[in-house]
Amino acid sequence: MKVEKATLKDGRVIDYVYSDDPPAGGMKKTYFSPDRSYVVQFFHNESAGLDPQRMARLEYILTKYNPTIPHSQGGAQGVTPAAAEYFKKLFCWPTAIVVKPQVGIVAPTYPSNYFFAKGPFSGREKEGRWFTSPKLRGMLPDEERGAWINYFKLCILMARAVRRLHMAGLAHSDLSCRNILVDPSSGQSVVIDIDSLVVPNLFPPDVAGTPGYIAPEVLGTMHLPLTDPKRILPSVRTDQHALPVLIYEYLLSRHPLRGPKVNSTSSAEEDEQLSMGSKALFVENPQDMSNRPKDLTIPCSVLGPHLESLFMQAFVKGLHSPNDRPAASDWERALIKTWDMIYPCPNRSCSHKWFVLYDTNNVKCPFCNTRITGTVPILKLRKESRPGQWFQDGKIVIYDGIYFFKWHVYDNMFPGEEADRTPQAYCQFYQGQWILVNKNLTSLTSPGGNRVPAGQAVVLKDGAQLRLSQDAHGRIAEVQMLQL
Amino acid sequence: MSESRRLPVYLLLDCSGSMNGEPIEAVRAGVKALIADLKTDPQALETAYMSVITFAGSAQQVAPLTELMMFQEPHLDASGSTSLGEALTQLEQCVDREVKKSTPTQKGDWKPLVFLMTDGQPTDSWEQAADRIKQKRINIIACAAGPGADANLLKRITEEVVILNNLQPDTLKAFFKWVSSSIKMTSQSIQQVGPDTPVSLPPPPPTIQFVP
Numbered sequence: 001m002k003v004e005k006a007t008l009k010d011g012r013v014i015d016y017v018y019s020d021d022p023p024a025g026g027m028k029k030t031y032f033s034p035d036r037s038y039v040v041q042f043f044h045n046e047s048a049g050l051d052p053q054r055m056a057r058l059e060y061i062l063t064k065y066n067p068t069i070p071h072s073q074g075g076a077q078g079v080t081p082a083a084a085e086y087f088k089k090l091f092c093w094p095t096a097i098v099v100k101p102q103v104g105i106v107a108p109t110y111p112s113n114y115f116f117a118k119g120p121f122s123g124r125e126k127e128g129r130w131f132t133s134p135k136l137r138g139m140l141p142d143e144e145r146g147a148w149i150n151y152f153k154l155c156i157l158m159a160r161a162v163r164r165l166h167m168a169g170l171a172h173s174d175l176s177c178r179n180i181l182v183d184p185s186s187g188q189s190v191v192i193d194i195d196s197l198v199v200p201n202l203f204p205p206d207v208a209g210t211p212g213y214i215a216p217e218v219l220g221t222m223h224l225p226l227t228d229p230k231r232i233l234p235s236v237r238t239d240q241h242a243l244p245v246l247i248y249e250y251l252l253s254r255h256p257l258r259g260p261k262v263n264s265t266s267s268a269e270e271d272e273q274l275s276m277g278s279k280a281l282f283v284e285n286p287q288d289m290s291n292r293p294k295d296l297t298i299p300c301s302v303l304g305p306h307l308e309s310l311f312m313q314a315f316v317k318g319l320h321s322p323n324d325r326p327a328a329s330d331w332e333r334a335l336i337k338t339w340d341m342i343y344p345c346p347n348r349s350c351s352h353k354w355f356v357l358y359d360t361n362n363v364k365c366p367f368c369n370t371r372i373t374g375t376v377p378i379l380k381l382r383k384e385s386r387p388g389q390w391f392q393d394g395k396i397v398i399y400d401g402i403y404f405f406k407w408h409v410y411d412n413m414f415p416g417e418e419a420d421r422t423p424q425a426y427c428q429f430y431q432g433q434w435i436l437v438n439k440n441l442t443s444l445t446s447p448g449g450n451r452v453p454a455g456q457a458v459v460l461k462d463g464a465q466l467r468l469s470q471d472a473h474g475r476i477a478e479v480q481m482l483q484l
Numbered sequence: 485m486s487e488s489r490r491l492p493v494y495l496l497l498d499c500s501g502s503m504n505g506e507p508i509e510a511v512r513a514g515v516k517a518l519i520a521d522l523k524t525d526p527q528a529l530e531t532a533y534m535s536v537i538t539f540a541g542s543a544q545q546v547a548p549l550t551e552l553m554m555f556q557e558p559h560l561d562a563s564g565s566t567s568l569g570e571a572l573t574q575l576e577q578c579v580d581r582e583v584k585k586s587t588p589t590q591k592g593d594w595k596p597l598v599f600l601m602t603d604g605q606p607t608d609s610w611e612q613a614a615d616r617i618k619q620k621r622i623n624i625i626a627c628a629a630g631p632g633a634d635a636n637l638l639k640r641i642t643e644e645v646v647i648l649n650n651l652q653p654d655t656l657k658a659f660f661k662w663v664s665s666s667i668k669m670t671s672q673s674i675q676q677v678g679p680d681t682p683v684s685l686p687p688p689p690p691t692i693q694f695v696p
Contacts, residue, residue, distance in 0.1 A: 024665070026686065044687055121524055129526040133488070136526050139553070208672045258488075265586040267621055268489055268594045 004031075006040050007100035014096075014106065016040040027196065027206070028104065038095070041195075042104035057203040058097050058105065058195060065197070067164050068093040076168055086417040090161040092192045105195055114181040114190060116144055128177030131184055132249040146184020148352040148367075149342065151250040153187030156335045160416060161191045162243050163328035166236050171198040173234035175242035176210035177249070198234060205234040212255060212276065215241035216320055219277035240325035244314040247331060251303060256315050259283040259291030282315035302366040304341055304358035306334035336415055340396045340408075345370055357397045363484050373484050377427070377434045377460045379477040383411035390476055398460070400429045409441065409468040411475055425468075427460070434460040434481075443470035491531040491594045492549055492583050493667055496571050498602035499538045502632060503562035507603065507651040514660030515557050521664045522552055528667055529553060531594070535578060539571035540564035549582040568602060569610030572617050572641065579622060598624040599663050600641070603651060604632045614640045625666070625685065627659060628695075635695045645695040646688060658689040 002018040016031040016039075023030045028041040067087040069075030075084060087093075089111075098104040114126050119141040121130070126144075130136045137145060158180055165172055172179070173196065182189045198205045208214055208222060215238035224231040232238075248256040261281060263274035275281075281291040284299055301308045310326045318325035326334075343357040347370040355365045363372040381394035393411060396402070403423040407413040413420075424440045435457040438444045444452040445467035452458050458466060462481040468474055497511060515536070522528040534555045536547040541564030547555065579596055586592030617624070624642035628635040630651040638645045648655050665686045672684070688694065 021661070024686075124524050127526055129530070133526070133530050135488075135530055139529070211672060214672065260589075260591070262586060262588055262591060265588060265592075268586055268592045271586055271591065272489075 001034065003034055004101075006098045006104070006106075008106070009097040009099050012096070014038075014040070025193075027193075032109065036109055039107055039109055040098060040104060041107065042098070042102040046102055053203060055097070055103075057197070057199065058094070060199065060203075061194060061197055062094060062097065065168050065170055065199070066093060067091070067168065080418065083417040087161070087164060089188070090157055090164070090190060091194060092190050093194050107194075110181060110190065110192065113183045113186055113188065116140075119144055126181050126183055128180060128182050128246065128250070131182065132177060132253060132255075134253060137253075144185060146187070147354075148251075149354045150184045150187030151182075152335070152339065152342070152354075154182050154184065154189040155247045155250050156332065156339065157187075158182075158189045158191070158246060159243060159328050159331040159335055161189070162239060163332050164417070165191075165197070166239065166328050169200065169236075171200065171205075171234060171236045171239050172242075173198040173205040173239065174207050174209050174213075175239055175246065176213040177246065178210055180246065182250075200235060207234070209234055209238070209242065211272070212258075213242040213245050214238070214276065215322065216277050216280040217322055219273060222273075222277075237322035237325060240318075240322070240327065241314070243328055243331060244311060244326070247307075247335075248300065248311060248315075251307075252298060252300060254283070254293075254296075256282055256284070256311070257291075259293050261291040278320075280319055282311075282319060284311070285316055286312075287316075298366060302356065304338045304356040306337045307356075310334050332416075337394065340394065343372070343376070343397050344399050346372070360482055363482070371484075375434065376482040376484060378480040378482055380480060381408065382476045382478060383473070384476075392478075394475075396477075398427045398434065400427070402427050404468075409475060410471070410473040412473040428457075430457075436460055436466065441469060443474070444468060445470060488531060489591055489594050490533050490584070491528075491667070492579070492596040493532055493534050494549075494575060494578065494596060494598045495534070495536045495663075496575060496598060496600040497536060497538050497560065498566060498568075498604065498629075499540045499560055499562045499564075500566040500604055500607075501540070501563050502566075502604050503651075505562075506653065507630075507656070508560055508562040510651070510653040510656035511601075512557075512560050513653070514656050515560070517657065518660045518664045519552070519555060519557055521661070522667060525664075525668050532667055535582070537571055537574050537578065539567045539574075541567060543567050543570035543574045545574055545578055549578070565607035566602065566604045567608045568606035569608040569613045571600075572610060572613035575622075576613070576617055576620065579620065596622050597667065598622055599627065599666075600624060600638070601627040601629055601659070602633055602638075603629045605634055605637070611640065617641060625663075627692075629656070629659075639695065644685070647693050647695055649691065649693075655691045658691050662686065662688050662692060 003015050004018045005013050006016055007013050015034050017034055028043050031040045063074050066075045067079050068084050070081045070084045071077055071079045092107055092110055094105040094107045096106040116122050116124050179193045180189055180191050196206045208218055217232045218238055221230055221232045245256055257280050262271055263279045264270040283291050300311045313326050338356055341356050341358050342354050344354055345365040347368050350368040352367040377398040379396040380392050382390035383393045385391045404425045406420050407415040409424055425436055425438050427436050437457040438452050438454050446452050446458045447464040460479045464479045466477045468477055529552055532552045533549045534552055535549040536558050537545045546558035583596055584593045625644045626638035626642050627646050628638055629648040635645050635647050648659055
């Protein structure tokens with residue numbers, strides 16, 4: 001092991017292990033630290049250090065745009081210590097600039113769960129492609145494939161990470177299955193390759209994106225010179241295209257724009273340019289079915305109304321109209337609302353094990369067609385929008401063992417990076433009836449008006465109203481017993 | 485689900501007598517490493533199909549276009565002359581036969597990616613085949629390996645010509661590694677592209693130079 005020294009911009013000197021043959025991407029080559037806890041990455045372009053724009057960009061990314069350091073310690077505006085800890089798991093954020101022997105960055109090594117532990121690809125990074133391509137998925141051992149519900153989880157984290165970037169005015173500019181690693185066995189994701197983030201009007205993008213994730217307007221104007229005002233470059237709006245492509249791929253195992261329609265017979269390249277660019281057409285476009293695969297049996301509507309309407313907005317209305325695309329925060333919210341409607345499929349051999357129970361008139365698992373029987377309690381969450389007026393603003397489909405959190409109890413809490421993730425209550429099917437057990441709620445009130453202390457339970461009955469908290473912003477949950 | 489497009493990759497390898505000994509040994513090792521490396525790359529596993537055409541006294545397709553996962557590297561031996569013309573004709577026929585064309589109802593294969601490596605001068609008539617192949621929709625990267633090869637001659641086949649200064653094992657190893665990274669997908673550069681912009685290649689290692 002040949003250990004070399006790298007000098008950081010702040011004067012510190014760190015070690016890295018030299019290799020003749022380091023792993024290299026499009027922009028950088030990577031060396032590990034002796035203990036493999038961090039990596040030192042040098043830019044291929046050795047003149048990067050002479051480019052004041054690039055250096056200023058890196059400086060900003062490490063400080064004023066950095067969500068992984070609290071604002072009090074020089075990180076981005078509004079980042080609390082708790083949020084910084086949270087975002088450290090969602091991003092592989094650079095930690096320092098290297099000035100010698102070459103210009104580069106220091107970044108944490110990806111956590112070990114983002115490398116395959118088993119199977120023929122053991123040790124390889126878990127790029128999203130492994131899991132979204134049916135062919136590649138088939139090559140993975142079962143334990144690496146992960147349950148469908150974990151893909152749902154990692155989509156929430158991915159949307160949250162992108163939302164945080166956009167909140168700070170940053171665009172990733174190259175969101176793709178390569179730049180977001182996923183771990184479907186635990187339901188986690190991490191955004192990597194942060195050093196080329198785009199700051200509008202300040203730092204232009206280096207890359208157009210990765211094929212399959214490049215927004216149609218970017219691809220459609222690639223033939224124009226960079227200086228042409230009609231040329232469209234990656235931005236927050238193009239991230240708003242790439243993000244739903246990823247979500248659609250993870251939840252439905254297919255690409256939203258890759259269908260059977262051929263737009264040019266002169267070459268595959270030209271066809272691709274058109275099919276992903278100016279002629280891009282959603283495979284589930286309700287008006288124009290010409291790109292719909294014959295074997296499309298699971299439409300995005302199985303994911304419930306919140307996600308279906310966002311997919312339509314992203315891939316029908318917003319596909320060629322960038323300003324109409326949903327924001328990352330819309331995706332985060334819709335995924336969370338949909339998460340509250342997820343229900344376990346009782347069929348042990350179901351491929352997905354969970355499904356979104358949104359259609360109470362036709363309750364069956366869309367993946368294996370198993371019909372649900374018995375009683376399914378649903379809690380309609382209401383918030384007091386004006387004194388005495390309670391409006392429904394959420395819905396939870398109850399299954400045995402489901403937990404409730406503060407963001408269910410209070411209408412002004414959001415399950416984001418700052419959220420208190422202590423369970424407040426749970427539901428159980430106990431001695432033939434459905435009960436809600438209080439764990440940490442301080443003023444849970446039964447339909448009869450009695451307080452239900454922690455450790456006590458209340459029976460769920462059709463039409464009953466529970467006050468989840470008497471505090472300001474406390475919600476009411478109205479019980480609906482769905483008889484199937 | 486509709487099958488994704490295939491990326492046909494052809495390796496055209498000079499196995500003439502001058503490659504005998506260390507060089508052919510290094511080519512064998514290089515092809516082996518190339519295949520092993522690609523077999524762990526998701527994009528390559530999904531789309532790449534490989535074929536090997538060798539040329540010496542004659543040319544033959546020693547491995548037909550095969551899905552990467554199923555691909556077995558052929559046995560390579562070096563002896564005889566350098567039938568480059570025959571190799572190019574072989575390539576033309578293989579591409580015509582094996583590469584799926586786009587039709588109004590079927591998505592065709594990607595433009596084939598061809599890596600041609602030769603260490604000497606062609607011993608057959610090759611000019612006509614070169615002119616024909618240059619007209620085809622194929623991305624050819626030609627490599628003039630070692631002092632005996634003529635880079636300018638290869639320019640008649642393709643604009644993308646690189647030079648290897650020698651046939652040392654490390655040089656050949658670096659070449660095959662570069663071939664491997666050329667096959668893998670990366671982020672698309674922001675640079676302007678036209679309908680016939682050549683395939684974008686990663687920067688070659690220092691031992692490989694592009695011929696302008």
